[in-house]
Amino acid sequence: MSIIESNDLHLYYGNNEALKGITMDFDQGGITALIGPSGCGKSTFLRTLNRMNDLIPSVTITGKVTYKNNDIYSPKTDIVTLRKQIGMVFQQPNPFPFSIYENVIYGLRLEGKHSKEELDRIVEESLKAAAVWDDVKDKLNKSALSLSGGQQQRVCIARVLAVQPEVILLDEPTSALDPVSSGKIENMLLELKDDYTMIMVTHNMQQASRISDKTAFFLNGDLIEYDKTKKIFLNPGQKETEDYITGKFG
Ligand SMILES: Nc1ncnc2c1ncn2[C@@H]1O[C@H](COP(=O)(O)OP(=O)(O)OP(=O)(O)O)[C@@H](O)[C@H]1O
Numbered sequence: 001m002s003i004i005e006s007n008d009l010h011l012y013y014g015n016n017e018a019l020k021g022i023t024m025d026f027d028q029g030g031i032t033a034l035i036g037p038s039g040c041g042k043s044t045f046l047r048t049l050n051r052m053n054d055l056i057p058s059v060t061i062t063g064k065v066t067y068k069n070n071d072i073y074s075p076k077t078d079i080v081t082l083r084k085q086i087g088m089v090f091q092q093p094n095p096f097p098f099s100i101y102e103n104v105i106y107g108l109r110l111e112g113k114h115s116k117e118e119l120d121r122i123v124e125e126s127l128k129a130a131a132v133w134d135d136v137k138d139k140l141n142k143s144a145l146s147l148s149g150g151q152q153q154r155v156c157i158a159r160v161l162a163v164q165p166e167v168i169l170l171d172e173p174t175s176a177l178d179p180v181s182s183g184k185i186e187n188m189l190l191e192l193k194d195d196y197t198m199i200m201v202t203h204n205m206q207q208a209s210r211i212s213d214k215t216a217f218f219l220n221g222d223l224i225e226y227d228k229t230k231k232i233f234l235n236p237g238q239k240e241t242e243d244y245i246t247g248k249f250g
């Protein structure tokens with residue numbers, strides 16, 4: 001069953017058409033990698049899936065995106081709820097200048113309906129799921145900004161997990177990190193992929209082939225090819241895909 005679908009999705013920044021009619025669907029669970037050269041529209045597309053482009057005034061969108069068969073661009077959609085269901089992790093770790101504990105429960109504090117015991121439990125579970133509990137369990141009240149970049153990114157992932165999303169969008173989540181930290185995050189994403197639907201932009205072809213189930217290749221605002229990752233990397237159907245993954249351009 002697909003959990004998110006986009007249908008003939010076009011996005012314009014002013015007159016510049018950045019997405020030229022993207023039709024694709026995402027199965028529940030697993031990791032989909034979005035690949036393609038710089039400027040091809042990967043981040044733009046990712047942001048359309050939880051309406052992050054709403055914040056950019058020049059943007060016009062046509063076509064449709066549905067989450068569990070509901071049109072996310074419908075006026076009835078509550079954006080705060082949508083962004084809890086479809087969480088997002090960015091390229092640069094972006095912890096708030098608060099304690100590690102307060103970072104993780106940020107979304108729950110806004111709801112204001114959890115007891116201290118519940119919050120403690122959620123903090124521990126989320127940090128464990130994000131594979132950073134052992135690093136931080138003795139300093140939960142220290143500032144999240146005091147952590148390394150890789151630890152900060154895992155705390156940011158814990159913050160997303162704490163609100164129990166179904167879908168997690170990740171825009172180059174390891175590109176600002178060293179190989180060891182990236183490896184930890186890759187392993188963690190593999191652990192999470194049965195429980196969450198993850199859609200991840202990456203420039204790292206090894207990363208895409210190591211951890212994703214499906215891969216989508218974008219070029220100039222078009223979706224060129226979308227298939228099982230093995231097929232894309234071993235036997236792509238389109239010449240452009242082959243040229244890109246073999247490093248001929250991009
Ligand atoms: N906020 C914005 N305002 C205007 N144009 C934008 C904006 N963001 C992106 N664009 C344009 O939209 C196109 C797609 O950009 P996007 O950031 O989605 O590409 P990308 O595939 O994520 O690239 P990269 O791999 O470099 O991150 C580019 O031509 C870019 O210049």
Ligand SMILES: [Mg+2]
Nearest residue numbers: 042043044201
């Ligand atoms: Mg991008």
